[in-house]
Amino acid sequence: MSDSRLRISNIDHVTQVEFIDRNILDEANIQAISDEISGIIEQSDAPQLLINFANVDHLSSAALGALITINNKVNEKDGKLRLANIDPQIFEVFVITRLNKLFSIHETLNDAMQEFNAASS
Amino acid sequence: MRCKSSTLRAAKTASTRFVSLADCFREYQALMGEADTQIQDPITVELVNDREKISALIDQILDQAVQAGLKDAAIFAVRLAIEEAITNAFVHGHEHVPGDPPIRVEYKVLEREIQIAIEDHGPGFVPTEVPDPTLMENLSKPFGRGVMLMKAYMTEVMYNAKGNRVKMRYIAS
Known part of the structure; x- marks a missing residue:
């Protein structure tokens, strides 16, 4: 899809999703991202999803809302969502909103992948 | 009626004053609210x-x-x-x-x-x-x-x- 806001790859039964945009702020963009990830979740029985925040400098509460919706959908299908590579300033947003308690957040992609592998073995 | 008419009049004036004071207070609060966001x-x-x-x-x-x-x-x-x-x-x-x-x-x-x-x-x-x-x-x-x-x-x-x-x-x- 040429207008995709995401880079998607499949590694060891885990779907890795990387944001192309540095800022995930506006409603239209967030809706497009949310729809695209929801499509991935719907195609899988127990989605193993890893979202890579490496490129992200800013996000809004609407983006947090989209992540929560994604997390809810993954949980409904007995899957697992993990987040990684979150910039310290953005991680603080997760802490302030206490969403660090809701999401499984890992420092690096490797850390997250190890947790996926540990859970599946 | 046990109240004297003069007392009643005073009470009425006082209550009117009380109501208008309350109204003024609300107006003042609203005004101050506006001022705070200027x-x-x-x-x-x-x-x-x-x-x-x-x-x-x-x-x-x-x-x-x-x-x-x-x-x-x-x-x-x-x-x-x-x-x-x-x-x-x-x-x-x-x-x-x-x-x-x-x-x-x-x-x-x-x-x-x-x-x-x-x-x-x-x-x-x-x-x-x-x-x-x-x-x-x-x-x-x-x-x-x-x-x-x-x-x-x-x-x-x-x-x-x-x-x-x-x-x-x-x-x-």
């Missing part, structure tokens, strides 16, 4: 609901804030708060406003301080009635975090009595 001699922009124009305005405000000595963490905070306030104005404030008219953005950059006010044409809301999104029962709800983020990241956040105008200040420590 900015002296701001730059005023009528902002339409267009992503490129919103981003351009925020960049313009933040460029001035950088020049005024605000650092990285402050810029991150102010950007987040302005984004949330503008989103609230268009998405919630104008939810039932036909035609989605422009919102008013006022700002003023001082030395190590920035003041921003955002006003929409909606009916307003009561900020204290927004449920606490950090409570366990609200944690997996995908909405309701904008107001708390503005409060968390800015030095001061005030609403007018109607609840359709917010003024925020960031003061660098």
